[in-house]
Amino acid sequence: MELNLNWEYVADTVMGGVSRGKITAAVIKGRDAVQLTGQVSLENDGGFIQMAADLPPEVQALGFTGLEVDATGNGEAYDIRLRTTDLTRPWQSYRTAFTPGPDWGSYRLPFAAFEAHRTDAPFNPANLRRLGIVAIGHAFAADVSVAAVRLYRA
Structure with missing residues (x-):
C-alpha cells in the first residue's frame, strides 16, 4: 500500500542544536x-536533521x-523512526537504520527489525501514526532522497 505523505523538516534547533538542513x-x-x-552538527548538544510525516x-x-x-x-546510514499512539514522550520511538547508496x-x-527506544510499550502496527527519516549519530553532510514509502506484506 503506497503512502501519500506530507513531509516536514525537523532539526535539533528545537532543542538548541545548530544542525542545518532542508527538504x-x-x-x-x-x-x-x-x-x-x-549538515549534522554535534555542537551545542545537537546532532540531527530529519524529514518526518504523519x-x-x-x-x-x-x-x-x-x-x-x-x-x-x-552511503551514510539513516535512521527510520516510527511513532505510535502508545508513545507519550518526544524521545520515544521504534528505530532501525538503512544505508541508501548512490543508485535508487x-x-x-x-516491523520486527524496529527496536523500542526509551519505552517498554511493544510496537503495535495498528497504532502507527508517524514516521521519520533521520540523519543522526555523528557530524556529516546528509543527502538522502525518498521517492516512495509503502506498507508491505510478506
Missing part, C-alpha cells in the same frame, strides 16, 4: 522525490509486515 521536492536521478540535505488517519498498518522505502543517498533502491524494513 526539497525535486526530480532526483529521474524520479520525483523528497530530498533531505544538510500517516493519514485512514492508513492502518495492522496486518502489514513492514515498510518499503524507495531511496537513494550518499527499494529497502524493506520489517
